[in-house]
Amino acid sequence: MTATEQPFDADTPPARPLTITELAELAGVSTATVSKVVNGRSEVAPETRALVEGLIRRHGYRRQRRRVSPAALVEVVIHALGGDYPVEIIKGVGQVARQHNLAVVISDAPDRETPGRGWIEGVLSRRPSGVIGVFSGLTDDQREQLVTRDIPIVLVDPSGDPGPGFPSVGAGNWSGGLSATRHLLDLGHRRIAIITGPDWALPSRARLDGYRTALDLAGVAADPELIGSGDFLIEGGRAQAHRLLRLPKPPTAIFACNDGQATGVYRAAHELGLRIPHDLSVVGFDDLPSVEWMNPPLTTVRQPLCEMAVAATGMLMKLVGGEPLPQSRVELGTDLIIRGSTARPAH
Amino acid sequence: MTATEQPFDADTPPARPLTITELAELAGVSTATVSKVVNGRSEVAPETRALVEGLIRRHGYRRQRRRVSPAALVEVVIHALGGDYPVEIIKGVGQVARQHNLAVVISDAPDRETPGRGWIEGVLSRRPSGVIGVFSGLTDDQREQLVTRDIPIVLVDPSGDPGPGFPSVGAGNWSGGLSATRHLLDLGHRRIAIITGPDWALPSRARLDGYRTALDLAGVAADPELIGSGDFLIEGGRAQAHRLLRLPKPPTAIFACNDGQATGVYRAAHELGLRIPHDLSVVGFDDLPSVEWMNPPLTTVRQPLCEMAVAATGMLMKLVGGEPLPQSRVELGTDLIIRGSTARPAH
Numbered sequence: 001m002t003a004t005e006q007p008f009d010a011d012t013p014p015a016r017p018l019t020i021t022e023l024a025e026l027a028g029v030s031t032a033t034v035s036k037v038v039n040g041r042s043e044v045a046p047e048t049r050a051l052v053e054g055l056i057r058r059h060g061y062r063r064q065r066r067r068v069s070p071a072a073l074v075e076v077v078i079h080a081l082g083g084d085y086p087v088e089i090i091k092g093v094g095q096v097a098r099q100h101n102l103a104v105v106i107s108d109a110p111d112r113e114t115p116g117r118g119w120i121e122g123v124l125s126r127r128p129s130g131v132i133g134v135f136s137g138l139t140d141d142q143r144e145q146l147v148t149r150d151i152p153i154v155l156v157d158p159s160g161d162p163g164p165g166f167p168s169v170g171a172g173n174w175s176g177g178l179s180a181t182r183h184l185l186d187l188g189h190r191r192i193a194i195i196t197g198p199d200w201a202l203p204s205r206a207r208l209d210g211y212r213t214a215l216d217l218a219g220v221a222a223d224p225e226l227i228g229s230g231d232f233l234i235e236g237g238r239a240q241a242h243r244l245l246r247l248p249k250p251p252t253a254i255f256a257c258n259d260g261q262a263t264g265v266y267r268a269a270h271e272l273g274l275r276i277p278h279d280l281s282v283v284g285f286d287d288l289p290s291v292e293w294m295n296p297p298l299t300t301v302r303q304p305l306c307e308m309a310v311a312a313t314g315m316l317m318k319l320v321g322g323e324p325l326p327q328s329r330v331e332l333g334t335d336l337i338i339r340g341s342t343a344r345p346a347h
Numbered sequence: 348m349t350a351t352e353q354p355f356d357a358d359t360p361p362a363r364p365l366t367i368t369e370l371a372e373l374a375g376v377s378t379a380t381v382s383k384v385v386n387g388r389s390e391v392a393p394e395t396r397a398l399v400e401g402l403i404r405r406h407g408y409r410r411q412r413r414r415v416s417p418a419a420l421v422e423v424v425i426h427a428l429g430g431d432y433p434v435e436i437i438k439g440v441g442q443v444a445r446q447h448n449l450a451v452v453i454s455d456a457p458d459r460e461t462p463g464r465g466w467i468e469g470v471l472s473r474r475p476s477g478v479i480g481v482f483s484g485l486t487d488d489q490r491e492q493l494v495t496r497d498i499p500i501v502l503v504d505p506s507g508d509p510g511p512g513f514p515s516v517g518a519g520n521w522s523g524g525l526s527a528t529r530h531l532l533d534l535g536h537r538r539i540a541i542i543t544g545p546d547w548a549l550p551s552r553a554r555l556d557g558y559r560t561a562l563d564l565a566g567v568a569a570d571p572e573l574i575g576s577g578d579f580l581i582e583g584g585r586a587q588a589h590r591l592l593r594l595p596k597p598p599t600a601i602f603a604c605n606d607g608q609a610t611g612v613y614r615a616a617h618e619l620g621l622r623i624p625h626d627l628s629v630v631g632f633d634d635l636p637s638v639e640w641m642n643p644p645l646t647t648v649r650q651p652l653c654e655m656a657v658a659a660t661g662m663l664m665k666l667v668g669g670e671p672l673p674q675s676r677v678e679l680g681t682d683l684i685i686r687g688s689t690a691r692p693a694h
Contacts, residue, residue, distance in 0.1 A: 071418070072473070073452070081434050081441075082636065091428055094455055103473055105420070105450045108441055126419070126450055234640055263640050270642040289429065290637060293581055293610050295617040 017060030017148075026059075027052050038149065040124025053141065061148040070151070070320075073128040074313065075105045077119060079135050083260070084288045085305065086134070089156055092309025093132050100317055102129055120145055127151070130316040132309065136160030136200075152319035154312040157305070159201040167319070169312040169330045173203045176301040176334035177210025177255070180283045183299070183336055184253045185218045188344050189281060193226040193251035195240045195261050201232070207257050207285060226251055230261050237264025245272055245280070252345040253281035259288045262298055262341075277343035287337055296340030304332050364407030364495075373406075374399050385496070387471025400488065408495040417498070417667075420475040421660065422452045424466060426482050430607070431635045432652065433481070436503055439656025440479050447664055449476060467492055474498070477663040479656065483507030483547075499666035501659040504652070506548040514666065516659040516677045520550045523648040523681035524557025524602070527630045530646070530683055531600045532565045535691050536628060540573040540598035542587045542608050548579065554604050554632060573598055577608050584611025592619055592627070599692040600628035606635045609645055609688075624690035634684055643687030651679050 020038065024031040029048060036044050037052040038061065044052075074097045078086050090106065097104050105128060107119055120142050123131060131146070131153040137160045138146070138153070146153055155168040162168045184192050194211050197204030208227070215222050225247060228240035237256055241264060244251055256262035262284030266276065274280050276296055284291060284300035291298040311330055318325055367385065371378040376395060383391050384399040385408065391399075421444045425433050437453065444451050452475060454466055467489050470478060478493070478500040484507045485493070485500070493500055502515040509515045531539050541558045544551030555574070562569050572594060575587035584603055588611060591598055603609035609631035613623065621627050623643055631638060631647035638645040658677055665672055 073450075075450075081438055082431070083434070084430055087428050087430070087434060090453060091455070094428075094453070103420075103422075103452045103454070103469065105452050106437060106441070107450070108438070122450065266642060267640060293614060295613060295642065 017062035018055070019062055023052060023055055023059075023061065026055055038124070039127070040121040042121065053145070056148050057141070057144050070127050070129040072102050073105050073126060074102045074130055074132060074316065075107060075123055075126065075128040076132045077107045077123070077135065081106075081108050084290055085286070088288070088305035089132070089134055089309040092306040093313045095306075096310055096313035096317065123151065124149060129320045130154070132156060132312055132316060133158075137162040137166070152316055154316045154319070156308050156312045157203065157303075159198075159203060161202060165328050167312075167315055167325060167328045169308045169315070169332065170203065171303040171308060171332050172334045173206035173303075174210040174213075176285060176303065176336075177207035177257075178214045179210075179334070179336045180207075180255045180285065180301050181211045181214035182218075183338065183342065184255065184281060184283065185214060185220065187253075187281065187342060189251075189253040190220055190345075191223070191226065191249065191251045191253070192220075193228060193244045193254045195228040195230040195237055195244075195254060195256050195265070197230060197232040197257055197261075199229070204232070204257060207255075211255060230257065232258050232260060234260045234264040234267075237261025238268045239264070241265040241268035242272075245269070245274065251280075253283070253342070255283045255285075257285050259284040259286040259291050259298065259300060262291070262300065263294070266294060276341050278346055281342040281345070283342060285334075292339070294341075299339045299342040300337055302335045302337050304334075308332055364409035365402070366409055370399060370402055370406070370408065373402055385471075386474075387468040389468065400492070403495055404488070404491050417474050417476040419449050420452050420473060421449050421477055421479060421663065422454060422470055422473065422475040423479045424454045424470070424482065428453075428455050431637055432633070435635070435652035436479070436481055436656045439653040440660045442653075443657055443660035443664065470498065471496060476667045477501070479503060479659055479663060480505075484509040484513070499663055501663045501666070503655050503659045504550065504650075506545075506550060508549060512675050514659075514662055514672060514675045516655045516662070516679065517550065518650040518655065518679050519681045520553035520650075521557040521560075523632060523650065523683075524554035524604075525561045526557075526681070526683045527554075527602045527632065527648050528558045528561035529565075530685065530689065531602065531628060531630065532561060532567065534600075534628065534689060536598075536600040537567055538570070538573065538596065538598045538600070539567075540575060540591045540601045542575040542577040542584055542591075542601060542603050542612070544577060544579040544604055546576070551579070551604060554602075558602060577604065579605050579607060581607045581611040581614075584608025585614045586611070588612040588615035589619075592616070592621065598627075600630070600689070602630045602632075604632050606631040606633040606638050606645065606647055609638070609647065610641070613641060623688050625693055628689040628692070630689060632681075639686070641688075646686045646689040647684055649682045649684050651681075655679055 020031050020034045024034045034052055037049050076093055094104050133153055133155045155162050158168050196208050212222055230236040230240050254265050256265050262282050265282050269276050269280055276282055284298050287300045287302035367378050367381045371381045381399055384396050423440050441451050480500055480502045502509050505515050543555050559569055577583040577587050601612050603612050609629050612629050616623050616627055623629055631645050634647045634649035662672055
């Protein structure tokens with residue numbers, strides 16, 4: 001009798017993770033059903049799936065004998081595809097995946113916070129070698145489902161807190177906010193506005209804190225009226241810029257917190273007949289390839305998205321190979337790229 | 348004795364396609380080697396690979412007994428990733444693939460004309476259900492390699508002539524060129540320049556022909572000086588715009604043939620201190636999501652890239668299911684989207 005075949009008593013769960021046979025016995029379903037749940041197949045009633053997932057969560061799950069080898073795929077799960085942000089990530093993942101003879105699968109997750117439910121079943125059924133996630137974080141359930149199937153995941157630019165020890169790659173958001181604001185202060189601006197991302201997005205909070213600290217170090221009082229709450233989208237940037245530029249004492253410079261919102265600020269300035277940088281200085285964040293072609297070219301904080309994806313995929317390959325990570329959180333530096341959208345204030 | 352086991356005489360090749368065993372006998376190599384070539388594995392000497400591929404091309408290849416089932420993947424092979432053009436295609440493919448429970452793999456091909464050699468081995472080893480190609484066309488060898496492995500392919504917006512009967516989806520390029528130029532004529536422009544794509548790109552040739560016909564129908568003589576040869580890239584558009592706008596008799600309007608080149612025209616106008624549309628009208632082609640945010644918003648010919656990818660993937664699913672295609676070439680219509688970059692000429 002081998003270890004996997006030893007008799008199992010439902011009343012005294014053993015400390016070691018359970019096999020499919022043991023889970024089936026405990027749940028009172030067939031091994032085929034447990035296998036379907038484990039492999040993310042769809043033909044299982046939701047209640048049965050929940051029952052089996054619950055048991056896996058409680059007791060753990062361990063593959064029987066032959067280890068199923070993963071498919072030669074890396075899966076990139078990304079919030080709503082659009083613009084060149086995702087392209088930069090896909091390029092970086094592709095560079096590393098190619099070296100490991102892995103193909104890159106793209107899944108479009110419905111929103112940026114956490115990917116939808118359908119997503120995880122897709123991943124389980126495809127059984128990729130690993131997952132690169134571009135979203136806030138995983139629910140505990142989703143995390144457990146990946147862990148029990150030995151599918152590692154690394155997050156890139158997570159908008160939330162992925163939790164301690166969760167592997168992720170971000171950028172120096174606070175330093176970026178600091179250097180963007182310092183650049184404007186150095187040019188002589190004193191009424192400097194900021195348009196933030198959503199409140200729950202930690203990269204936005206870090207950029208805002210960098211902005212506040214730069215003002216404070218320069219002895220400039222932060223004016224709450226000059227802090228606009230955006231959503232990281234073009235339209236939000238445009239709406240906030242309209243509000244700011246119509247204040248009795250409008251700002252002479254706006255730090256837009258991402259390139260999309262800077263695009264919205266350009267539109268608002270165009271609509272109001274203001275010239276950039278003569279009447280208004282603008283700084284973005286990201287340095288997407290397209291912003292070099294805005295007129296004037298956008299001064300922005302470069303967040304090295306492609307290199308971040310390269311670093312994340314390198315970490316993922318270590319995890320796939322069973323190697324420990326020297327550190328679970330990696331932050332790459334940001335650089336201020338000065339172009340034509342910033343100048344001394346006119347008055 | 349079954350059909351696959353019948354004796355085989357190397358001097359009189361049979362009319363039916365050969366099995367791996369027969370190909371191995373004929374080539375004087377092991378069946379394992381033939382199998383590696385058929386499955387796109389890398390550990391085969393180039394000469395041996397060429398020998399086996401040559402025999403497959405001459406005699407055909409037929410799977411022995413058990414049919415290998417394809418992976419639940421659609422592979423998108425695309426020229427250098429960048430900007431939002433590929434994102435539109437990936438979105439469209441994803442919409443249809445999801446309905447068929449297929450994941451989308453992205454491969455980055457080195458150039459737009461024909462994807463590089465390494466690409467095809469990747470596809471053969473992954474054995475996707477089908478391929479969506481965004482490039483000019485396949486070499487005869489590549490085509491044969493996919494046909495013998497039962498991997499169907501459909502091209503989207505091919506820049507070359509894919510050959511008769513090759514499944515592809517394009518747009519009404521000629522009509523788009525015609526309507527762009529007519530719009531400028533209707534506004535009163537007579538000195539209308541065009542910046543074309545590369546000479547070998549058929550979509551560009553069709554747009555140029557539409558431009559010529561519109562001028563001809565309006566009784567306006569085409570001035571060869573006003574035809575600029577571009578490359579479909581931003582920099583090319585900018586360089587040609589500088590040349591055109593410095594002519595003794597500069598154009599009052601430019602049809603830029605794609606949105607990238609229109610972006611280059613905007614930059615040139617900005618550099619020369621010209622206002623769009625007051626001093627210069629500009630029309631693009633594609634209607635990528637970002638051009639709505641150019642200042643002023645770009646008037647352009649909408650090429651429905653996402654819908655084209657949806658149509659191509661629908662055709663691919665038919666081919667995967669063994670259904671015949673009602674037509675191998677599908678063209679979707681283009682629409683002129685009038686925004687703020689076109690107006691009556693000032694003088």
